[in-house]
Amino acid sequence: MAEWWQEFVKKFTIAFINHNRWRFITQGLANTLLITFFAVIIGIVIGFIVSVIRTTHDKTGKLKIGNAICQVYLAVIRGTPVMVQIMIIYFVIFASASSSYKIPLAILAFGINSGAYVAEIFRGGINAIDAGQFEAGRSLGFNYVQTMWHIIAPQAFKNAIPPLANEFIVLLKETSVAGYIGVEDLTRGGFSIGGSTYDYTLPLIAIALIYLFLVIVLSRLVALLERRLRRSER
Amino acid sequence: MNGNIASGDVLIRAVGVEKHYGKIRALDGVDAEIRKGDVAVIVGPSGSGKSTFLRCLNLLEEPTGGHIYFEGVDITDPGVDINVHRQKMGMVFQQFNLFNNLTVLGNCVVGQVKVLKRDPQKAREIATRYLEQVGMAGYINAKPSQISGGQKQRVAIARALSMEPEAMLFDEPTSALDPEMVGEVLKVMKGLAHSGLTMLVVTHEMAFARDVADRVVFMDDGVIVEEGKPEVIFNNPTQERTRVFLKRILEE
Numbered sequence: 001m002a003e004w005w006q007e008f009v010k011k012f013t014i015a016f017i018n019h020n021r022w023r024f025i026t027q028g029l030a031n032t033l034l035i036t037f038f039a040v041i042i043g044i045v046i047g048f049i050v051s052v053i054r055t056t057h058d059k060t061g062k063l064k065i066g067n068a069i070c071q072v073y074l075a076v077i078r079g080t081p082v083m084v085q086i087m088i089i090y091f092v093i094f095a096s097a098s099s100s101y102k103i104p105l106a107i108l109a110f111g112i113n114s115g116a117y118v119a120e121i122f123r124g125g126i127n128a129i130d131a132g133q134f135e136a137g138r139s140l141g142f143n144y145v146q147t148m149w150h151i152i153a154p155q156a157f158k159n160a161i162p163p164l165a166n167e168f169i170v171l172l173k174e175t176s177v178a179g180y181i182g183v184e185d186l187t188r189g190g191f192s193i194g195g196s197t198y199d200y201t202l203p204l205i206a207i208a209l210i211y212l213f214l215v216i217v218l219s220r221l222v223a224l225l226e227r228r229l230r231r232s233e234r
Numbered sequence: 235m236n237g238n239i240a241s242g243d244v245l246i247r248a249v250g251v252e253k254h255y256g257k258i259r260a261l262d263g264v265d266a267e268i269r270k271g272d273v274a275v276i277v278g279p280s281g282s283g284k285s286t287f288l289r290c291l292n293l294l295e296e297p298t299g300g301h302i303y304f305e306g307v308d309i310t311d312p313g314v315d316i317n318v319h320r321q322k323m324g325m326v327f328q329q330f331n332l333f334n335n336l337t338v339l340g341n342c343v344v345g346q347v348k349v350l351k352r353d354p355q356k357a358r359e360i361a362t363r364y365l366e367q368v369g370m371a372g373y374i375n376a377k378p379s380q381i382s383g384g385q386k387q388r389v390a391i392a393r394a395l396s397m398e399p400e401a402m403l404f405d406e407p408t409s410a411l412d413p414e415m416v417g418e419v420l421k422v423m424k425g426l427a428h429s430g431l432t433m434l435v436v437t438h439e440m441a442f443a444r445d446v447a448d449r450v451v452f453m454d455d456g457v458i459v460e461e462g463k464p465e466v467i468f469n470n471p472t473q474e475r476t477r478v479f480l481k482r483i484l485e486e
Binding site for chain 1: 292294317318320321323324325327329330331332333334335344345348349350390393394397
């Protein structure tokens with residue numbers, strides 16, 4: 001057996017097998033997926049509400065105050081780093097919260113962050129719908145909300161699915177800063193192994209490969225979905 | 235009513251309707267009366283305000299002045315629920331505007347179920363009947379992207395008819411069609427006109443106006459210049475502007 005191989009096996013054993021250190025990776029991965037999943041859901045809810053307020057304002061001139069609040073929200077969230085946002089939420093806004101709420105607060109922070117991007121995705125989806133669809137709905141006697149709900153939203157949502165899936169992928173990577181508030185996510189897990197073995201090489205490469213694998217698989221799924229959606233148009 | 239000047243009650247009355255965009259006067263005081271069973275065709279050069287006027291009648295375009303009465307109710311009054319009146323005015327658009335996410339049948343059912351609260355089964359029966367009338371019953375499961383322009387427009391007509399409106403507004407229904415598809419749509423519209431439906435049609439199809447209209451309305455520069463029976467408008471117009479327009483369009 002080659003010497004480098006023996007060396008690799010030894011390092012691998014120290015990094016992942018001894019003291020069950022692989023658990024840092026699996027537990028971290030579980031937390032990363034958990035945070036991403038629920039943050040996306042919060043993001044979709046916030047994004048939906050914000051986009052509806054914004055487009056209603058653009059189309060009818062109503063909801064001036066709501067629109068102004070949304071504008072500030074979008075400007076602040078999109079104009080500051082997500083790392084700063086999560087630290088402000090954890091160390092400032094919820095400074096008195098128990099440290100056992102790290103994961104829920106991380107979900108909240110990433111959800112609020114993602115909502116701003118999802119809102120613009122939805123708004124783009126709505127704006128891409130031809131104005132004639134709206135007029136046709138109104139001409140049948142649908143009111144504004146009915147037209148939005150039955151005619152515009154289903155088409156807008158379909159337009160939004162591919163960029164929404166991409167937002168999910170971006171968010172998956174962005175959650176790697178959750179370690180700054182002490183969340184044991186995938187990145188932090190790899191870092192912790194390095195800290196206790198004094199060798200960062202293998203754990204960091206391992207987590208990089210895991211992120212890469214997840215992103216490639218998800219991107220493939222998005223591409224598949226896009227093709228499906230396009231075919232159902234025909 | 236077959237082709238005679240209709241003698242029914244006044245269904246739509248426009249009084250001094252104006253639509254101003256800043257300094258541009260798209261409509262500059264239009265008065266008109268549409269009686270039940272009337273088939274009125276509005277002609278005029280591009281930019282004359284004829285489409286704007288039609289779109290004002292169901293408030294897709296909000297007039298900046300004047301009043302529109304539908305069945306005696308002033309629908310320009312902000313206190314009036316316009317949705318109730320829009321149900322009774324079917325509209326057919328130049329660009330069809332079929333709902334892309336729904337099938338042909340779905341297009342004709344959704345308004346009946348969601349707006350008129352009809353039973354879905356009954357709505358499907360009604361929709362199928364009107365799709366048969368426009369010759370599209372064989373395509374009920376097709377998506378709008380799968381059918382031709384002429385077929386789309388016929389479905390759009392069936393969609394509007396499925397609401398069983400009091401009047402139908404046609405906004406240049408054949409202008410976006412390839413020439414070979416114009417005939418199939420006009421044929422459907424002719425059939426409707428003979429069935430006694432109240433129709434207001436904005437079109438460039440002069441032959442249709444001559445053959446089908448009870449009344450031809452000539453608009454130019456945001457006003458009604460002249461109106462009357464088709465034989466009068468086409469053969470003996472009293473206004474110079476009408477003569478110039480007809481001469482130009484019939485020479486093409």
